[in-house]
Amino acid sequence: MVEHPARSAAHRLSAVAWLLVGVILLAPGCDKMRKEAIAMVNEGVRCLNRGDDGTARAHFLRATRHDPEFASAHYHLGLVEAHYSEKPASGLKHFEEALRLGPVDVETLFQLGRLKVETGNPEGALIHLESALELDWNHAPSWFYKGKAYRALARPSDADRAWRECIAIQPFEGRGFLELGELYEEYGANEEAFDVYEEGRRHNPGNGDLINSVGVLATRLGETEKAVEAFNRALEIQGSRMDALYNLSFAYAEAGLGQKAIASLQSYLLFADPDRDKIQIEMARAVQDALLIEQRRKRGK
Known part of the structure; x- marks a missing residue:
């Protein structure tokens, strides 16, 4: 069999998958400083939605300096730092500040967990992801990254359960199927991997990553026609x-x-x-x- 070095470039998660950004509504009784910070964050969100992450970062940074106690400003700056500017340490700092300032919310906990998975701290990630799931048991992204944390810790049964929860909640999203199939391949359960990919294809018939994964596994097993x-x-x-x-x-x-x-x-x-x-x-x-x-x-x- 011809050896080729990589699965699929598109098989990897995109750097900005599962980000939650949104315009903030003014709450009654906001002081002037907070209202101005909210306006800065909202302008940053609009820039980010247009694909202008550099200007978005500038708005979020101004908001954190204008109102250092504004959790949402730190949260949004953390998103840009971690997933656009490729400054994970800075992103982690701002997510932690958003969590400290409160109120505690699912998305901040999730982003902390996700970033800790991506920076090689799966044990720390699980603490935040489990806290996120205590607030929202149906938060599929937290189950997804919980699976990735367990896989990094060589706990395949736990990873299996986490990704199956993710799939059950969000069957029309291919990521859980891809990771679960890859896990089975890693442990030599090739027929089970095929089953997972094919199940994913039934739910996501237009997902090229799942189809490509079927082809990669079939090639490796010598099933060239497939x-x-x-x-x-x-x-x-x-x-x-x-x-x-x-x-x-x-x-x-x-x-x-x-x-x-x-x-x-x-x-x-x-x-x-x-x-x-x-x-x-x-x-x-x-x-x-x-x-x-x-x-x-x-x-x-």
């Missing part, structure tokens, strides 16, 4: 998926379909990002060269 079908389906859904095109090339090579493999590799090399996909590009070129040499050898016989 892999080719899955990768082609992923490309039908989203023709610009470089991961699916890359994986399809290897599936064709495994199936002995050299010409189709070469054509897919040529397309991949034409459109792949040279900065982001260096390793995959090197591998694709090496396999393409090997297939071309093999073709020439056969023609020479």
